[in-house]
Amino acid sequence: MLYLLYKNSRDLHRDIVEKVLMSIHEIKSDLQTEQLHTRIEKTLAASALEEPDRLEQSAEAD
Structure with missing residues (x-):
């Protein structure tokens, strides 16, 4: 969008737009x-x- 503004405007300087x-x-x-x-x-x-939860399930299985 800014590129289009730059392209269509003479007020904007290229370095500012960049x-x-x-x-x-x-x-x-x-x-x-x-x-x-x-x-x-x-x-x-x-x-x-x-x-x-995994540790509890592992302990219960043992």
């Missing part, structure tokens, strides 16, 4: 990384909750 687009890309990457970290944390938390 900086804005790069910032948007960096924000998107940061959000994807944060989302991945959240998924990993949730998986680890779920595994930790399941582990005591």
Whole structure:
């Protein structure tokens, strides 16, 4: 969208548009990384909750 604004406008300077687009890309990457970290944390938390149940079942079987 910013590219279209840049392409159709003489008021926007190319370097400003490039900086804005790069910032948007960096924000998107940061959000994807944060989302991945959240998924990993949730998986680890779920595994930790399941582990005591497994230990109890194993002890009962013995």
